[in-house]
Amino acid sequence: MPFIPHTESDVKDMLAAIGASDIETLFDEIPDKLRMGKLTGVPDGMNEQEVTRLMMERAEQDGRPLCFMGAGAYDHHIPAAVWEITTRGEFYSAYTPYQAEASQGTLQLIYEFQTMMTGLTGLDVSNASLYDGASGLAEAVLMAVRGNRKSKSGRILVPTTVHPEYRKTTHTIVKNQDIELVELPYCPEGGNTLVDSLAEYEGQDIAALVIQHPNFFGILEDVDVLTDWAHAQGALVIAIANPTSMALLKPPGRWGEKGADIACGEGQPLGVPMMAGGPYFGYMCCKQALVRQMPGRIVGRTIDRDEREGFTLTLQAREQHIRRSKATSNICTNQGLLVTAATIYMSLLGAEGLRRVAQACHENTRKLVSALTANDCVEPVFNRPYFHETPLRLSVPVEGVARSLHAHNILPGYLMAQAYPELGDALLVCATETRTDADIETYASHLNRTIDAQTKAGCPVKPKMA
Amino acid sequence: MLIFEQSHPGRRALAQAPHQPAETPDIPDELLREEPPLLPAASEMQVVRHYTRLSQKNFSIDTQFYPLGSCTMKYNPRACNRLAMLPGFLARHPLAPVSMGQGFLACMYELQEMLKHVTGMPAVSLSPAAGAQGEFTGVAMIRAYHDANGDTARNEILVPDAAHGTNPATAVMCGYKVHEIPTDRNGDVDMEALREAVGPHTAGIMLTNPSTLGVFERRIEEIAGIIHEAGGLLYYDGANLNAILGKVRPGDMGFDVIHMNLHKTFSTPHGGGGPGAGPVGVSKRLEPFLPVPVVGFDGDEYYWITEDVRPQSIGRLSAFMGNAGVLMRAYIYARMLGSEGMHRVADYATLNANYLMARLTDAGFDLAFPGRRATHEFIVTLKRQQKELGITAMDFAKRLLDYNFHAPTTYFPLLVPECLLIEPTETETKEELDGFVEAMIRIQQEAENSPELLKEAPHTQPVRRLDEVRAAKQLDLAWSPAAE
Numbered sequence: 001m002p003f004i005p006h007t008e009s010d011v012k013d014m015l016a017a018i019g020a021s022d023i024e025t026l027f028d029e030i031p032d033k034l035r036m037g038k039l040t041g042v043p044d045g046m047n048e049q050e051v052t053r054l055m056m057e058r059a060e061q062d063g064r065p066l067c068f069m070g071a072g073a074y075d076h077h078i079p080a081a082v083w084e085i086t087t088r089g090e091f092y093s094a095y096t097p098y099q100a101e102a103s104q105g106t107l108q109l110i111y112e113f114q115t116m117m118t119g120l121t122g123l124d125v126s127n128a129s130l131y132d133g134a135s136g137l138a139e140a141v142l143m144a145v146r147g148n149r150k151s152k153s154g155r156i157l158v159p160t161t162v163h164p165e166y167r168k169t170t171h172t173i174v175k176n177q178d179i180e181l182v183e184l185p186y187c188p189e190g191g192n193t194l195v196d197s198l199a200e201y202e203g204q205d206i207a208a209l210v211i212q213h214p215n216f217f218g219i220l221e222d223v224d225v226l227t228d229w230a231h232a233q234g235a236l237v238i239a240i241a242n243p244t245s246m247a248l249l250k251p252p253g254r255w256g257e258k259g260a261d262i263a264c265g266e267g268q269p270l271g272v273p274m275m276a277g278g279p280y281f282g283y284m285c286c287k288q289a290l291v292r293q294m295p296g297r298i299v300g301r302t303i304d305r306d307e308r309e310g311f312t313l314t315l316q317a318r319e320q321h322i323r324r325s326k327a328t329s330n331i332c333t334n335q336g337l338l339v340t341a342a343t344i345y346m347s348l349l350g351a352e353g354l355r356r357v358a359q360a361c362h363e364n365t366r367k368l369v370s371a372l373t374a375n376d377c378v379e380p381v382f383n384r385p386y387f388h389e390t391p392l393r394l395s396v397p398v399e400g401v402a403r404s405l406h407a408h409n410i411l412p413g414y415l416m417a418q419a420y421p422e423l424g425d426a427l428l429v430c431a432t433e434t435r436t437d438a439d440i441e442t443y444a445s446h447l448n449r450t451i452d453a454q455t456k457a458g459c460p461v462k463p464k465m466a
Numbered sequence: 467m468l469i470f471e472q473s474h475p476g477r478r479a480l481a482q483a484p485h486q487p488a489e490t491p492d493i494p495d496e497l498l499r500e501e502p503p504l505l506p507a508a509s510e511m512q513v514v515r516h517y518t519r520l521s522q523k524n525f526s527i528d529t530q531f532y533p534l535g536s537c538t539m540k541y542n543p544r545a546c547n548r549l550a551m552l553p554g555f556l557a558r559h560p561l562a563p564v565s566m567g568q569g570f571l572a573c574m575y576e577l578q579e580m581l582k583h584v585t586g587m588p589a590v591s592l593s594p595a596a597g598a599q600g601e602f603t604g605v606a607m608i609r610a611y612h613d614a615n616g617d618t619a620r621n622e623i624l625v626p627d628a629a630h631g632t633n634p635a636t637a638v639m640c641g642y643k644v645h646e647i648p649t650d651r652n653g654d655v656d657m658e659a660l661r662e663a664v665g666p667h668t669a670g671i672m673l674t675n676p677s678t679l680g681v682f683e684r685r686i687e688e689i690a691g692i693i694h695e696a697g698g699l700l701y702y703d704g705a706n707l708n709a710i711l712g713k714v715r716p717g718d719m720g721f722d723v724i725h726m727n728l729h730k731t732f733s734t735p736h737g738g739g740g741p742g743a744g745p746v747g748v749s750k751r752l753e754p755f756l757p758v759p760v761v762g763f764d765g766d767e768y769y770w771i772t773e774d775v776r777p778q779s780i781g782r783l784s785a786f787m788g789n790a791g792v793l794m795r796a797y798i799y800a801r802m803l804g805s806e807g808m809h810r811v812a813d814y815a816t817l818n819a820n821y822l823m824a825r826l827t828d829a830g831f832d833l834a835f836p837g838r839r840a841t842h843e844f845i846v847t848l849k850r851q852q853k854e855l856g857i858t859a860m861d862f863a864k865r866l867l868d869y870n871f872h873a874p875t876t877y878f879p880l881l882v883p884e885c886l887l888i889e890p891t892e893t894e895t896k897e898e899l900d901g902f903v904e905a906m907i908r909i910q911q912e913a914e915n916s917p918e919l920l921k922e923a924p925h926t927q928p929v930r931r932l933d934e935v936r937a938a939k940q941l942d943l944a945w946s947p948a949a950e
Contacts, residue, residue: 002802003541003733003893004814010896014821017828026816027713029682029839034714038805041583045804048545055798058569059554065566069559072785079482081514083551089528090521093542095872096739097524101927102867105523106738112469115944119504125943128739131595134785165785172757172781173602176609176641220497248490250499266785273551276570277560277786278595279741291941297739301945302937305922310929314937320598320635321878325644330635333596333729337737340517347469347513351502353483363488385492402563411562433484 002045063409066439068368070389070430071216071414072133072163073277074244074269076357077434078341079348082271086341096297096336100312101304106336107311110299113343120246120346121239121263122253123285128297129334133266134166136282137210137240138173139295139329140264143286144208144236145179146328147261147293151234153205159184159193161215162240164419188422191219191382191391198229206233211260212240213249217428218365218389219382220249227256236261243283244269244361245387247354252285262286271345272338281335281342292318295329360433361388364440368431371444377451381416381426389430391416391423396454398425404450410443469506469516470945479510504946523928524738525872531898533822535843535875535887536630536678538708538730540815543799546733550794560786564769571768574790575761577797578745584808585704585724586717587747591756593788597705600725600744601636601672604701606780607723607748607755608670609640611699614755614778620669620698626655628679628879630705633672642669649881653679653835655689664692670699675719676706676841678879679834680819680887690720699723699752704744707731708891709816709842712809722749731811732796743792754778759787814892815842818899822890825903830910834882843889845882846874852884857913857920859884864931865912865923869905 006014011023020026027035046054067075086092090105097103097110110128117126130136145154158167158181171181182201187194192215209230213221223239230237239252239260246252252260268280286294292315300314320327349357365388372378372392381391394401398415405412413427420426431440490498506513525532532539558570578590594600605623612620623637627646634644645663648656655673671693675683683689693700702716702724708731716724728734728743748756758779760771770787773779803811819840826846827833834845851857863873863886875887890899912919924930 002807003543004810005893005895006814006817011817014817014896018817018820018824020820023813023817026820026839027812029684030710030714031684031687034687034718036586036713036715036718039583039712039808040805042580042800042805042808045807046801048802051545051798051801052549054801055549055552055573058573059552061569062554062558062567064554064557065559065562067557067559069561071561073560075557075559077482079479079510081510085514085517085521087547087551088518088521090524090526091738092547092735093527093539094524094738095532095534095537095539095736099525099863099867099873100932101864101924101929102525102872103523103738104928105520108468108523109517109520109738111943111945115468115470115946116503116505118944122503125941131599131741131789132784132786135595135599135783163785165782168782169784172606172783173639176606177639178641220493223497246499247503248499249493250497251503254500273556273791274559275556276558276567276790277788278784279743279789279791281741291943298943300937301942302933302940304930304932306930308929310932312932312934312937314934314941314943317938320631322631323635324631325634325638327631327635327638330598330602330632330639331596332598332630332632333740333742335737335741336739337735337741340738344513344517347506347508347516348479348482348510349505350478350507351505352507353478354505355499355502356483356487359488359490360484362490362493366492385494385497387493406563406565409566411559411566414561 065409065411066442067411068413068429068431068443069411071428072266073274075274075432075434076269078271078273081348082341082344085344086337091340092337097313104311107299109340109343111301111311113339114299116343116346117283117285120243120251121285122251122259123263124288125291126285127294128299129339130282130284130296130331131335132278132280132282134169135173136264136284137166138170140238140262140284141170141174141179143293143295144238144262147290148207148236151205151207153207154179155182155206157182157184157201157206157209159186161186161193161217162210162212163216190384191217192221192384193226195222195225195229206235208236208238210238214242214245214387217382217391218386220385220387223255227260231258239263240265242269243267244354244358247351248358249387261290267338267342270342272341279335279338281338293328296331297334357433364431364433364435365389368429368440371440372447375448375451381423389428391426391428394425396451398427400454401450405446408446410446468945469508472512472516473507475507477507477509479513481510530870530872531894531902532872533874533888533890534872535889536705538889538891540733540891541893542733542735546795546798549798550791555794568768571761573794573797575763575768577793577800578761580800581726581745581747584711585747586715587724588750589753589756590745590747591760592745592793593757593759593783594725594744594746595784595789596740596742597725597727597744598632598636599783600746601632601703602639603746603757603783604723604725605636605640607752608699608701610755610778610780611752612669620667622667623669624663624671626673627881628677629672629674630678630703633703653677653681653838654683654685657685660689660692664696668696668698670701672701672703674703674705676709680841680844681835681838682841686719709812711811713812723752728792728796733799734792734795741789741792743789743796755780757781757783811892818890818892818894819843822888822899826906829903829907834885843887846886846888847882848884851913855913855917857917859886861920861923862909865909865920866905867924868926871902871905
C-alpha cells in the first residue's frame with residue numbers, strides 16, 4: 001500500500017471512533033455473494049526503484065526514430081520551461097476550477113489561452129479546449145447544426161481532404177443525431193477541394209461546409225472562394241487549421257468576405273509532445289454570435305466584491321452539470337494541463353517566434369522534397385502550393401521501402417494508401433524545424449539505397465539542384 | 467496582471483525560435499497572414515515568473531486537502547509523471563509502426579489486462595479520452611448492440627435522478643430519450659418507479675454504484691434482473707470505482723458495460739480540468755462493438771486491433787489511440803500498487819470516509835442518509851443551518867478556503883438540499899482529517915456567532931467572491947488592447 005499513510009494505531013483509533021470492529025465491517029452493505037476474492041491477474045506491487053527500471057527499459061526499447069511523419073501530429077521543439085512549469089503540483093494536481101477564488105491561477109491562464117487562440121484564429125471567442133482535433137470537429141459539426149437557424153437539413157459538406165481519422169471520429173460521434181455528412185472529392189492534380197465540385201449543392205439546404213487548411217495533404221485550399229460560396233448558400237464555415245500554420249497563413253477569421261464562423265483543430269503543435277497520440281487538446285473558436293452554442297468550458301473576466309479583477313467559469317448554463325439532457329454537449333473535462341503547456345509555449349514563442357517556426361518547418365519540408373525527388377523514382381503527387389507537408393509518389397512498392405527505412409530507425413512518413421488507396425505508393429512527408437540538413441541527407445541517402453536495392457537496374461539519381 | 471499587459475513590442479524569448487526567419491516564396495501572397503497574431507511579447511524569465519506566480523494562486527492536492535466528493539482527489543505519485551515522460555515515450559509518433567513501439571504497447575496491453583481483472587469485464591478498450599467520452603462510448607455500444615439485433619424500438623435510457631449531468635447529456639447524444647428514476651428516502655433507487663418505467667422501449671439504465679449519494683445500491687442484483695428481463699442493458703458509471711476497488715466487481719454485479727475514470731481511481735492528475743482517460747470494459751456480447759483501436763498480443767508481438775477485424779465497432783473517438791500519456795501514468799500507478807495495493811485502496815478510502823462521517827456527526831452535523839454506511843464518500847446537509855442561521859453550503863465552502871482546505875463538492879447531487887459531498891480518499895492522514903473536522907466545528911461556531919465571516923468569505927484568497935452574473939452578462943472572454 002505504497003501511498004496509504006495509516007499506522008496500526010491510526011486504524012485502531014479510527015475504527016473506535018466509528019464503532020466498527022474492523023475495516024471489513026464497513027463493507028457490510030455489499031451483499032456477500034457479490035464480494036470478490038483475491039485479485040488475480042494483477043502482479044505484485046513494485047517500489048519506485050523497480051518500476052523505474054521497468055519503464056526505462058520499455059522506453060529505450062522503442063528507440064527514438066528520426067521522424068519525417070506528420071499527418072496530424074508534429075515533432076516540434078518544446079522549450080524546457082513549458083513542462084517544468086506545467087507539471088508544478090499547483091497546476092498538475094488541481095481540479096477543475098469550480099471554486100473560483102481558490103483557482104485563480106488556472107482560470108487566468110485559461111483566459112490568456114482563450115485570448116491567444118482568438119488572436120491566432122482571428123475569431124472573437126474561444127473555449128477552454130476539447131479532447132483533441134478530431135473530436136473537436138465532431139463538436140463543431142453539432143454546434144453548426146444548432147447554430148445555423150436557417151438550415152433544417154443537418155447536412156454537412158466534408159471534403160475528403162479533411163484528415164481521414166477526423167472524418168471517422170466525427171461519424172462515430174454524430175451518427176445518432178440525424179446529421180448527414182456528405183463527402184466532397186478532391187482534385188487529382190492539385191490535391192485541393194474544387195469549387196466546381198460544389199456546383200451540385202448550389203441552392204440546397206446545407207448547414208455547414210468544413211474546410212481543412214492546410215488540408216490533410218498539406219495542400220493550401222482556395223479558402224476565400226470556398227468560404228464565400230458557403231456563405232452565399234446560407235451555410236456556416238467550419239475551419240480546421242493547424243495552429244503553427246496560422247502564425248504564417250491568413251487565419252480562418254479572415255477567409256473570404258466574412259471569415260469562417262467556427263475554427264477548430266489539433267493543439268498538439270503548441271508545446272505538446274507526440275506521446276503516441278495523446279493527451280493532446282482540441283481548440284475551438286467562433287464568432288461572437290455563436291458563443292452560446294459552443295460546447296465545453298469557457299472562462300470570463302469579472303470583478304469581485306472589492307471590484308478587483310478576477311476570473312471565473314461562465315456561461316455554465318450551456319453545460320451538462322446544469323442543463324443535463326438539454327446541454328450543448330456531454331463534455332465535462334477539458335484538456336487543462338495541455339492548455340497550460342500551450343499557453344506557456346505561445347508566450348515563449350510569441351508571434352515572431354511562432355512565425356519563424358512555421359517558416360522553418362516549411363523550408364525544411366521543401367528541402368526534404370527536393371532531396372527525395374532528386375531520385376527519379378520519387379515525385380510530388382500534387383502540383384499546388386503546400387504548407388510543411390506534402391505527399392510524394394514512389395515508382396516502387398512503398399511498404400517495402402518504409403520497412404527498410406524503419407530498420408534504419410527512420411520514420412519515412414505516412415503511407416497514403418491506408419486512407420487513399422487511389423494514391424498508390426505515396427508517402428506524406430514532413431520535416432519540422434527540429435530536422436537538420438544532415439537529418440534530411442540521412443533520409444535521402446537511405447531512401448536512394450533502398451530504392452536501388454528494390455529496382456534491379458536502379459533509378460538514376462539526378463544531380464542536386466540546390 | 468495579464469501576460470499581455472507585461473508585453474513589450476520586439477521582446478522575445480530568443481532561445482526558443484530559429485535564429486533567422488526563412489523565406490516562403492512558394493506560398494501565394496493572398497494566403498499569407500497580413501497582421502501578426504496577438505500573442506505575448508515577453509522574455510523567457512518574464513514568462514517563467516508569470517506562470518509560476520499564477521500556479522501559486524491555485525489550490526491543489528500537492529498543497530491542500532481536497533475532499534471534493536465524486537472527484538477522488540488522491541495523491542498523484544510523482545514517479546508516474548516522471549516515468550510517463552521518459553523521452554522514448556514522448557518521442558513516439560502516434561502513427562509509427564508497432565515494430566517501433568513494442569515497449570509502449572506492452573504497457574498498454576498489460577493495463578487493458580489489469581482493468582479486465584479489477585472490473586470483472588472480459589474485454590477493454592482504452593480509447594475514450596475522458597469520463598464523458600467513456601459514457602458516450604458505453605451508450606453508443608448499447609445502441610449498436612440493439613441495432614445489430616434489429617431491436618430498434620428501444621428509444622429510452624433510464625437514469626436515476628442522483629446521476630451526474632453527463633449521464634442524461636450522453637444519452638441524448640446517442641439519440642435516446644431520458645427517463646429519470648427517483649431515489650427512495652434511504653438513497654436507493656425507487657424500485658417501484660423502476661418497475662413502472664421499464665418496458666420494451668428500454669434500451670438500458672445508467673447507474674453509478676456506489677451512487678453519487680455516497681451509498682452502495684444494495685439491490686443491484688434485483689435491478690440487473692429487472693433490466694435484463696426487459697431486454698435492456700446495464701451501464702456502470704465508474705466515477706465511484708475507488709470505493710469498491712478490490713472489493714466487488716461491476717461485472718459480478720451484472721453490468722454489461724463500464725467506463726472507468728483513470729484520473730480518479732488510478733490517480734492520474736486532474737490537471738486543472740483534464741486530461742482524463744475513460745477506458746471502457748464490456749461483457750462478451752458487447753465486445754464486437756468496442757471502439758478501436760484496441761491493443762492485441764499474439765504471444766510474440768503487440769499489435770493494433772482495428773476496424774478491419776472489428777467491423778461492428780462503434781468506430782474511433784479521436785484521431786489516434788486516446789490519451790496515451792494518461793494511460794501510461796495509470797499503468798505505472800497500477801504496477802506500483804499491485805494486487806495487494808489495489809485491495810487496500812477501497813479499504814482505506816472507506817475507513818477515512820467513515821471516520822470523517824463519524825466525527826462530523828459527533829460534532830453535530832446532519833447526514834443526508836443517517837443510518838447508512840459511508841462508502842468512499844458521504845453527504846452532510848446544511849439544511850438546518852440554512853433554515854436557522856441563513857448560512858448556506860456555499861458559505862461553508864467558501865469559509866473552508868480560509869482554513870486552507872479545499873471545499874467539498876457543493877450542491878451536487880441536486881436532490882439533497884444544501885449538501886456537502888465529502889470524499890477524503892485513502893491517501894490522507896488521520897491528522898489531516900482531524901484538522902478538517904476542527905475547521906468545520908469552528909465554522910459552525912462562527913455561523914452562530916459571527917455569520918458575516920461566512921457570508922463574506924473567503925477573506926484570504928487572491929480574490930473575494932466573484933460577480934458571476936456580471937461574468938455571464940457582460941461577456942469578457944478575451945483580452946484586447948483596445949478595450950483597456
